[in-house]
Amino acid sequence: xxxxxxxxxxxxxxxxxxxxxxxxxxxxxxxxxxxxxxxxxxxxxxxxxxxxxxxxxxxxxxxxxxxxxxxxxxxxxxxxxxxxxxxxxxxxxxxxxxxxxxxxxxxxxxxxxxxxxxxxxxxxxxxxxxxxxxxxxxxxxxxxxxxxxxxxxxxxxxxxxxxxxxxxxxxxxxxxxxxxxxxxxxxxxxxxxxxxxxxxxxxxxxxxxxxxxxxxxxxxxxxxxxxxxxxxxxxxxxxxxxxxxxxxxxxxxxxxxxxxxxxxxxxxxxxxxxxxxxxxxxxxxxxxxxxxxxxxxxxxxxxxxxxxxxxxxxx
Numbered sequence: 001x002x003x004x005x006x007x008x009x010x011x012x013x014x015x016x017x018x019x020x021x022x023x024x025x026x027x028x029x030x031x032x033x034x035x036x037x038x039x040x041x042x043x044x045x046x047x048x049x050x051x052x053x054x055x056x057x058x059x060x061x062x063x064x065x066x067x068x069x070x071x072x073x074x075x076x077x078x079x080x081x082x083x084x085x086x087x088x089x090x091x092x093x094x095x096x097x098x099x100x101x102x103x104x105x106x107x108x109x110x111x112x113x114x115x116x117x118x119x120x121x122x123x124x125x126x127x128x129x130x131x132x133x134x135x136x137x138x139x140x141x142x143x144x145x146x147x148x149x150x151x152x153x154x155x156x157x158x159x160x161x162x163x164x165x166x167x168x169x170x171x172x173x174x175x176x177x178x179x180x181x182x183x184x185x186x187x188x189x190x191x192x193x194x195x196x197x198x199x200x201x202x203x204x205x206x207x208x209x210x211x212x213x214x215x216x217x218x219x220x221x222x223x224x225x226x227x228x229x230x231x232x233x234x235x236x237x238x239x240x241x242x243x244x245x246x247x248x249x250x251x252x253x254x255x256x257x258x259x260x261x262x263x264x265x266x267x268x269x270x271x272x273x274x275x276x277x278x279x280x281x282x283x284x285x286x287x288x289x290x291x292x293x294x295x296x297x298x299x300x301x302x303x304x305x306x307x308x309x310x311x312x313x314x315x
Contacts, residue, residue, distance in 0.1 A: 030267025056234025086203030110268020144294025
C-alpha cells in the first residue's frame with residue numbers, strides 16, 4: 001500500500017540507525033505539544049499559529065520538490081483530493097489542537113494524540129473493504145476508549161468546563177488526522193516532498209481567507225517566543241519531521257514506522273515535564289497505559305501467529 005503517494009519500501013530488519021531515527025522523530029514530534037502550548041499561552045491565536053506553520057512547511061517542501069525535479073500533480077480530481085487532505089490533515093487539526101491547548105496541558109494533549117491509530121482502525125473498518133475490525137482490533141479499540149474516558153472523565157464529573165472542552169477539541173483534531181490517514185491510501189505515487197508539500201499548500205490556501213478575516217494578523221503583536229515557536233513548528237516539526245518520517249518508511253516500511261505512535265506521547269509528556277514542570281496525574285498515566293495497550297492489542301492480537309513471533313523477536 002502506498003502511503004502518502006510513496007511506494008512501500010521492501011521490508012528489512014531494522015538496524016540500530018533505524019531505531020535511532022525513530023526515537024529522534026518521536027523526540028521532535030513530541031516537542032510540538034510543548035511548542036503549541038508556549039505559543040498560545042503567549043497570546044498567539046491558534047488559527048494564526050496553524051497558518052504560519054502550514055505556510056512554512058509548504059514553502060520548504062515544495063521548494064525541495066522543485067529542486068529535485070519532482071513533477072507537480074496534474075488533474076482537477078487530484079487537486080481536489082489534495083485540497084481535502086490539506087484541510088483534514090493540516091489546517092483543521094492544527095487549529096483544533098492549538099485551540100484545545102489553551103485550556104489543556106501539553107502532556108495531556110500528547111496523550112490524547114495517541115488515539116489516532118485507534119480512530120484509524122475504526123474508520124478503516126467503515127470506509128475500506130479490506131481492513132475490517134477483527135476480535136483483536138475490537139479489544140484494542142475498547143481498551144483505548146476506556147483510557148480516553150479515564151483521562152477526560154475526571155474533569156467531566158465536575159461538569160463540562162473549559163478543560164474538558166479543550167480536550168474534546170484535541171480529540172476532534174485526532175479524528176481529523178485519522179481521516180487523513182485513511183484517505184491517503186489511494187493517492188498516486190509522487191515524491192514525498194511534492195506529496196506533503198502540495199497537501200500543505202492546499203491546506204494553507206483554504207485557511208488563508210478565514211485567517212485574514214478572523215485573526216486580522218496585521219493587528220497581532222508577535223512576541224519573540226511565539227516567533228521562535230512558529231519557526232520550530234514550521235521548519236522542524238512539519239517540514240523536517242515529515243521528511244524524516246518518509247525516510248523511515250523507505251528504509252524499513254510502514255509497520256516499523258507505526259511504532260512512532262507509541263513514542264510520541266511519551267516524549268510529549270517528557271517535554272512538558274522538563275520544560276514547563278507539568279506533572280501528569282494518576283489518571284493521565286493510567287490513560288496513557290491503557291491507550292498504548294489498546295494500540296498494541298490492535299497490532300498483535302489481530303496479526304498472524306508467525307508475524308507476532310517475528311515482531312516479538314525484533315525481526
